Amino acid sequence: MSLDIILLAMLDGLSYGAQVFLVAVGLSLIFGVLRVVNVAHGSFYAIGAYVAASMGIWIATAGWSPWLSYPAMLVAAILVGVVVGGLLEATLLRRIYGKEQVLQLLVTFAVFMILEDVQKVTWGVKPYFVNTPLSLLGTVNVLGINYSIYQLAVIPLVALCVLLGLRFILRYTRIGRIVTAVTEDREASMAMGVDSSRVYLFTFMAGAALAAFGGALASGSTSLVPGMGSGMIILSFAVAATAGLGQIEGAAVAALMIGLGRSIAVYLAPEFDVLMPYLIMFVVLLFKPQGLFSTLQTRKV
C-alpha cells in the first residue's frame, strides 16, 4: 500500500466520516433527550438529500446563480427538520414516550417503512445525481492526487462548524443548557419543572435537521438511490453506539474512526468495506459495552 493510497483513503475517510457524524450526532442528541432511538432517522438523511437535490435542479432551471445551491442545502435541512421532524414528533412520538422501549422502537420502525415509500413515490427509484456543488469548486492537487475541494474541504469544515456550534449552543444558551441538563439527569430536570414537550419538539427537530443536513451535503457528491436511508440509520447507530449514546463530541471521534476504517477497507478489500464500521463497533462494544465515552449508570435496588 503506497503512500498516496493511504493519503487518498484518509481524505475519503475524513469526508465520509464528516457526513456520518452529522447524522449520528442528530441521532445521539435525540436519544439523549427523548430516550428514543429513532429508526426513522435514516429517512431524514435520505429526504434531506432528495430535497437538496430537487432544490439544486430548481435553481438551475430558474436560471439563478449555481452558487445558490450551497445555501439551498441548509434551507433543505431546516425545512426537513422542522416540517417532517416536527410533524412526526407532534403527531406520533409524543404519544409513545411513556411506553415500553420495544414499542417505541417498533413505532419509529413503522415510520421508517412509511417514509421509504414516500421517497419512492416522490422521487422515483432512478438514481438522482446533481453534481453542481461538486463541479463548481473544482479540484485541488494534494501530493499528486486530484481531489475535489467540495469533499476535501467543504464537507469536513461544515461538520466542524456544526460540532463547534453545537458545543456552543449546548453550553452557553438557555435551551442548550436545558437540553444538556435533561440528557444528564432526566428525573431531576423534570422535577425542576422543565417544559418537556417544548424541549422534546425542539430537540427532535434539531436532530432531524442535522440528519437532513448530512443528506443534503451528501447529495452534492453522491448519487441518490432508494434504500440509502436504511444504510445510514445503521451506520449512524454504529457511530452513536461506539461513542456512547447521547455523547456529542464522542460521536465526532467515532465517526472519524469509522469513516477512516471504512475508506481504508475500500482500498484494501473492497468487498468488505461495509463490514468495517460494524467491526469497529463490535470491537469497541466488546470492551466497553456502554460505548467509548459514556459514563456507566447502574440501576438502584
Place this chain on the structure above:
Amino acid sequence: MRFDLLLGAIAFCAVAGVPFFIPWATVMLTIALGVGLAVLGVVVLLRAGQISFGHGLFYAAGAYTVAFLVQARLGLDTLLLLPAGALVATVIAIVFGFFAVRYRDIFFAMINLAVSMVAFSLLEKLYGITGGGDGLNVARPTLAGLKLGRVSFEFWMFYTTLAIVVVVALAVGRYLASPLGKGLEAIKSNETRLEYLGVSSGRILHIAYAVSACLAGLGGGVIAIVTGHVAPEFAYWVRSGEFVFIAILGGAGNVVGAFAGSIVYEIVRNYAAAFAADYWQTILGVSLIAIIMFAPQGLTQLRFGKRRTGA
C-alpha cells in the same frame, strides 16, 4: 394451554384441507408456513421483551445453506437439507450470540439489524460464491427419497412443511412453558431478581437466541425449496421487519398466532400488493402503528378476548 391446543387443532384441520379444496393456494400456504417458522423465532425472543430487526440473517442462512448444498449436487434429500439449513443458522446464532445477548432493547435490536445488513451486503457483493444480487436457483430436490414432478412435489412439500410446523409448534409451546421459557418472561420483567437467584439471564437468552435462529433457518430452508430461488433480500431489513410485523400482528408471544399471522399476511400481500405495490410498506407501517396504539395484544388476542399472560 388446552384452549391453545384446541385452537391449534382447528387451525390445523382448516389448513390441512387446502390442497384438496383450493389447490392453487398450496404453494402460497407453504410459503406462509415457512415464513411462520421464522416469525415463531421472533416470537420466542419477544417473550423476553427483545426484538430482533435482523432475523433475516438466520432466515437467509438457512436458505443459502440449502441452495449451496443443492448446487453442490450431493443429491441430498429435502428431509436432510432442511435440518442442515437450520443447523447452520443455529451455529451462527450460537457464535454471534456470545456478543448479542449481552445487550437488551435498543442495542439488541440494532446490533441484530447491523449484522443482518452486513450479511446482506456480503451476499450481494461476493458474486462468485453467492450469485450476487440475482441470487441462486435451487433445483427441486428429492422428497423422502422420491423424485416428484412439480405439482406432486408442491403437494407433498406442503404436507411435509405442515408436519414440521405441527411438531415445531408443540415443541416450542413446551419449551416456552418450561423453566427456560418462563425464564424469558423473567428476563422481561426483572433481571435483577434473576441475578439474585443465581441465574445467568445471558445464558437463558442465548439459548432462546439459538432456538429462534434455528426456527428462522428452518423457515428459510423451506422457502428456498418451495420457491426454488434464494436472493440477498432474504437478509434485508425489510424481510426482518416483516417477521417482527407478523409477530406483533399475530399477538406477541403467541405460538399459534405466529402461523395465523403469517397466513393472513401472505394472503393479503398476494392480493393487496398487486394493487398497491408502491404503498405496501406504508400499509404495513400504518397497521403496525395502529396495532401498537389500539390493540397491543395483536390479532389472536383481539379475536378471543383478553387472556392471561403465559397463553
Place this chain on the structure above:
Amino acid sequence: MKQIVLKADNLRLRFGGVVAADGASLTAYAGDRIAIIGPNGAGKTTFVNICTGYLKPQSGAVIFEGKDITPLAPRTIARGGIGRSFQLPQLFLDNTVFENLLLALSAREGTWRPWMRLDRHPKADEMRDMLEVIGLSKVGDRPVRELPEGMRKLIDIAVALALKPRLVFMDEPTSGVSSREKFSIMDTLVRALDHSATTAIFVEHDMDVVSRYADRVAVWTGGKIALEGTPEHVLNDPDVRKNVIGV
C-alpha cells in the same frame, strides 16, 4: 463456640463525595438473627448490597463460610448460598406467584429442562407447601402484577428462602405491611428460618419487631456498625434512643 457464617471486614466505599461505608465490620454466627437499625438514608441497604455482590467495596472484604466472596458477582454469591429480599420487592411481575417460586426452585436445583413444564417440576409440592406456609395459596395462580404491595413483600422473601440459602439478608421485611400483620408475618418467617437453620440479617425500622425477633442488634451510623449487642442492651442505650429510635 458457634461457627462464623459471615464476616464483613472493614468495608469502605465512597461514591464521589458521599461516604457510603466507612470501615464497616460485622460478624454473623450460625443461627443468628441480626437486626441492623439506623437512621434513614444512612446506607444500610448499601451494606446489604456490598455483602451480596451488587456493589464492590474500595477496600475491605466479605468472607462467607471462610471464603472471600468480595470480588464475586451477585449471581455467583447467590449460587453460593446467600439469599436476599429487597426493600422494594423484585419479582417477575408477569408470572404467577407460584411460577416465581418455581423459578427460584429451578435455579436452586439447576433443573432447566426445556421438555419439562415448569408447573410439573418434580419438587413443585415443596413450593406449594411454602405458599401454604406464607398463607398465599389462594393467590398462587395470579400474576404478581395484580397483587398488593404487602403480599409482594412476602413473596419476595419467600422467593429468597426458596433458594434454601444458608444466610439470608432481608431489607426491611415488614415495611409496607400493615402493623396488624407484621407479627404474624415475622412469626411465619422465623419459623421458616428455624426450620431450615438459616442465619438471617435483616434491616429493620420497627423496634417492636427488632426487640421481639432479633437476638442481636447492630446500629449502623456514619457508614459503620457503631454499636452491637443484645436487643435489651442496644435499645436501651441513651444515644440510640435519642438518635435512632427518636424518643
